[in-house]
Amino acid sequence: MSVIVFTVILVLGxxxxxxxxxxxxxxxxxxxxxxxxxxxHVDIHYAIGASLISVIATSSGAAAAYxxxxxxxxxxxxxxEIATTAGAFTGAILATYLPPHYIAILFGxxxxxxxxxxxxxxxxxxxxxxxxxxxxxxxxxTYPVGNKTVAYGVTNIIGGFxxxxxxxxISGLLGIGSGALKVIAMDGVMHxxxxxxxxxxxxxxxxxxAASAVVYLQRGYxxxxxxxxxxxxxxxxxxxxxxxxxxxxxxxxxxWLFAIIIAVxxxxxxxxxxxxxx
Amino acid sequence: MVSEETSKTxxxxxxxxxxxxxxxxxxxxxxxxxxxxxxGGIVFVYRHGHSIPDYRTFxxxxxxxxxxxxxxxxxIHWKGQAxxxxxxxxxxxxxxxxxxxxxxxxxxxxxRLYTFISLLVLFIIIMSAITGHIG
Numbered sequence: 070m071s072v073i074v075f076t077v078i079l080v081l082g083x084x085x086x087x088x089x090x091x092x093x094x095x096x097x098x099x100x101x102x103x104x105x106x107x108x109x110h111v112d113i114h115y116a117i118g119a120s121l122i123s124v125i126a127t128s129s130g131a132a133a134a135y136x137x138x139x140x141x142x143x144x145x146x147x148x149x150e151i152a153t154t155a156g157a158f159t160g161a162i163l164a165t166y167l168p169p170h171y172i173a174i175l176f177g178x179x180x181x182x183x184x185x186x187x188x189x190x191x192x193x194x195x196x197x198x199x200x201x202x203x204x205x206x207x208x209x210x211t212y213p214v215g216n217k218t219v220a221y222g223v224t225n226i227i228g229g230f231x232x233x234x235x236x237x238x239i240s241g242l243l244g245i246g247s248g249a250l251k252v253i254a255m256d257g258v259m260h261x262x263x264x265x266x267x268x269x270x271x272x273x274x275x276x277x278x279a280a281s282a283v284v285y286l287q288r289g290y291x292x293x294x295x296x297x298x299x300x301x302x303x304x305x306x307x308x309x310x311x312x313x314x315x316x317x318x319x320x321x322x323x324x325w326l327f328a329i330i331i332a333v334x335x336x337x338x339x340x341x342x343x344x345x346x347x
Numbered sequence: 348m349v350s351e352e353t354s355k356t357x358x359x360x361x362x363x364x365x366x367x368x369x370x371x372x373x374x375x376x377x378x379x380x381x382x383x384x385x386x387g388g389i390v391f392v393y394r395h396g397h398s399i400p401d402y403r404t405f406x407x408x409x410x411x412x413x414x415x416x417x418x419x420x421x422x423i424h425w426k427g428q429a430x431x432x433x434x435x436x437x438x439x440x441x442x443x444x445x446x447x448x449x450x451x452x453x454x455x456x457x458x459r460l461y462t463f464i465s466l467l468v469l470f471i472i473i474m475s476a477i478t479g480h481i482g
Contacts, residue, residue, distance in 0.1 A: 073396035076388070112405040122435055126377055129441050133373035136366050143365065147449060147461060150468045158475040206460070275373075275442035276468065282439045283476040289407030293431035294400055297388040300438070304381065 070109075072294065079109070079298035087127065087306020092313065093327045094267070095183055096274075097123050097303040098245035102176060103334045106347050111295060113169045113347055117244030118290035121282050123303035124246045128274035130304065131311070135268040142210045142265055145223065145255075146272045149233045153251070153273055154280040156237025161281035164242050165288060173342030176243050180335030183249040184328040196260045200224040212265050221262050229259035241281035246274040365452035369445055376441030383434030391427025408432075443472055 070078075086100035093099075098120040105116035135141050164172065199209045199222030208223040232254035240247040248270050255266035285291050341347050411417045412432045421429025450465035 071397050071399055073392055075400065076392055109402075111402040114405045115402055122438060125438055125442060126381070129373045129438075129445075130377045133370045133377065136373070137370040139363070139366060141366070143362070143369070143449065144461060147446075147464050147468065150446075151464060151471070154468055154471040154475070158471060161475070207458075276446060276472075279439050279442045280472045280475050283472065284478075286436070286439065287476075289413055290405075291432075291435060292402065292408050293387065293412065293428040293435065294391065295402060296435055297384055297391070297431045300384060300435075301381070301388065304377075 075109070075294075076298045079105075079295070080302040082108075083123065083299045083302025084306040084309075087123070087303035087308075088310045088313075089306075089327065089330075090127075090303070091307040091310025092323075093187060093331070094248065095187065095331065096246040096248055097127060097307060098243075099180060099183070099331060100334070101299055101303065102244065103338055105295070105299075106173065107337055107341060113172055114164075114290045115292050115295050117164065117172075118282075118285045118292065119296040119299040120244040121278050121285060122291060122296045123300045124240075124244070124278045125275050125282065126300050126304045127307040128246060128271050128278070130307070132268075132272045132275060135271060138213070138268075140212045140264055141268045141272045142208070142212075142261070143272075144206070145208050145210070145261065145265075146269045148206055148208065149230065149254075150273050150276050152230045152233035153237035153240070153277040156234040156239075157241035157277045157281040158237075158284065160238040160241025160243075161284035163238075165284075167242070169347050170342045170345045172243065173338050173347040176245075177335040177337070177339035177342060179239060179243065179245075179247075180338060181332050184331040184335065186249050186253065187331075188324060188328050191256070191263065193256070193263055194260050195219065195262055196222045196224055198222055200226065202226045210265065212262065214264075219262065221265065223259050223261055225258050225260070229254045232258055237277050237280075240274075240277050241284075244281075244285075246278065248274060361452070361456045365449065365456075368448060368452070372445050372448055373441060376437065376444065380434045380438035380441065383437060384431050387427050387430030387432075387434060389427075390425065390430060394427055443469070446472070 082104045083101060087097045089100055090097035101120045102116045105111040106113050203223040203226055211218045211220045236247045236250035251270035252266050255261045255270060256263055411421050412429050418429050418432045422433050446465055446469050450462055453461040453465055
């Protein structure tokens with residue numbers, strides 16, 4: 070396959086990856102890595118490197134808009150970034166030692182897990198009394214809902230912190246944003262409101278990915294010929310995805326459709342990993 | 348009481364200020380790095396459009412773009428892959444720059460705890476960058 074054909078295919082594929090990633094809230098990496106490895110037979114290390122770069126682009130682009138709306142909690146983000154960057158660094162180092170087919174199998178499991186998690190019905194519990202540790206760390210905040218502002222507190226800091234180390238590790242190891250894991254840590258464990266946890270998670274993803282990208286860059290995993298079409302395609306796809314998202318409210322059948330697609334891709338990754346085709 | 352009130356409003360103002368600055372850093376970083384990547388991509392495809400790359404087996408990136416100095420030299424010689432790599436480096440630097448500005452912002456707010464936390468995050472990233480090639 071010539072450079073021009075490869076580039077065109079990858080820009081188009083990445084566009085749909087970015088679109089689907091934005092609609093499901095799982096991020097572009099989930100589709101990019103299977104596309105590169107299973108369809109285009111690119112080495113998984115290059116795929117992880119390219120995906121990581123697209124993760125930084127989309128999360129930074131989205132965070133720029135969110136942060137100005139005042140929903141993102143910069144203190145929660147900053148504090149938990151200690152955990153995610155430390156995890157991401159460990160993950161990136163681990164990725165250089167792990168055989169490719171193990172990475173593929175792990176990727177498949179995380180993919181299926183995320184598909185299941187995206188289907189769960191969420192119950193929001195806003196805590197008004199923060200835990201003493203949370204108060205010390207000044208993690209409480211407010212966010213705008215229409216004309217009102219809602220105040221919230223945070224609890225279970227230690228549990229959330231450890232979950233974030235894991236999220237960072239997965240992000241550094243697999244080259245994905247692992248936004249699903251970050252959101253679980255924040256709204257599941259720490260009881261941060263959905264709107265705040267999704268935007269703050271997005272805010273943290275760029276820094277987390279950068280911490281492992283500096284390792285990948287030096288190891289020669291980030292190839293310009295692959296990263297270029299991926300980052301352009303994913304960013305454009307994510308931009309159109311966010312426009313659609315504003316117009317359409319999430320319907321149940323659409324969520325099921327996406328979850329099934331993602332679970333099938335995850336199974337493919339596991340299957341090919343076990344067969345050592347990756 | 349009065350002094351606490353004024354310090355509180357000043358602090359709130361600073362937080363909003365910081366959000367605005369962070370928003371701008373991220374926006375400018377993403378836009379400028381993407382412009383550079385697109386320019387590099389056009390040069391690369393124009394020059395090498397018909398060559399057949401092999402990405403099936405991992406062989407690291409070409410030598411001339413494996414170090415920051417090599418990338419800069421390649422950019423001067425108008426090499427497509429080097430220009431793309433420069434854009435990618437700028438993109439990676441964008442969230443890191445955000446952490447640097449958060450540290451400065453918290454310092455201006457006299458928030459010692461969060462100045463320390465921001466610097467700690469920065470330290471982890473720098474450690475990662477320094478030790479990345481070992482192993």
